[in-house]
Amino acid sequence: MRRLSGLYVITEPALRDPIETAHQVLMAGVRLLQLRDKTATTRELVRVGQELRALTRQYGARLIVNDRLDVALAIEADGVHLGQDDLPVLLARRIAGERLLIGVSAETVAEAMEAESAGADYLGVGPMFATSTKPDAGAPVGPERLRAIKQAVHIPVFGIGGITLENAPAVLEAGADGICIVSAIVGAPDPAAAARQFLRLIGSGGE
Template structure:
């Protein structure tokens, strides 16, 4: 399964002339099997409707649909899981609501947060922020590759790196020990989300082969 993880941004998709459903379907068609619906500005009803649309798409391709923050939406559409940040609902409460069989992802920004989450009942970690990115204006907490590697070395959980990752630097992520890579504009903001996804997956696969040989 491809370990390329698409995190949605409808504003970036619209600027590129796409609907979010189109971006997700093209990405899944190209081989993406992780999709996180992250929409901070939508009303609950609009979020719900969009979630249902994306669930139909992800199910058709056997992809995981993860909902950012909104546990209620995830439960309402029977999504595959929930991704929470440091300021969102505590993981233990999320688990008690969504049950033992759903996926929980947690954002980690430094080693202190990793240590605090040591006993958390989560399935993967999203490690941020690796490189400068237009979707995150505060660059004081950038981890860089060294910071990402340090976190990956201290956890046995699957890790997905995120933040400013694109076709020019995605291969460097493989050398840090991260399982996969999450991207936003590198797919949502491209003229062809399908071709962009295919290229990112190819680059990740090539880096993996290179690290094994």
């Protein structure tokens, strides 16, 4: 399994239709995409997920499902991303086996180390900065916290939350293997153009 890094785009249906988002960012070169929709029914998530799965296969990209291990398994996604209040990593791994990538959200060094020891494949650390796309997000952790987490674990670390072209360099300089973007791409007038700008900055699509 290749190491995860680069640009990781997360869908946000309140900003743009997930299928449209996927078309644009995959065409631009993004190779790591997450289906996130906190309001959709299970059936709707499966329907959209199946379409995204077909698209990501077409482009040779990975598809991760937020929160829902059952949906990830149902649509044969590449992975699932779990928050601190979601299914424990050990249990998710027992159910999914080694086939699925398992990502975990972490705000502290302790949470990051616990996730790694439980078998997580990567970490989403944040919110890096103030963000409007996740109302329940805690206070910004900042690049220095990410640096501390990166030094404490051996799995890939992605910065997430409030990241823009202007502040992304600080996240990368802190040691992030990649960055997760929502509004700066999904909410941009031209998501494909925005994705290409981030890809040039990072130098990787998510491989």
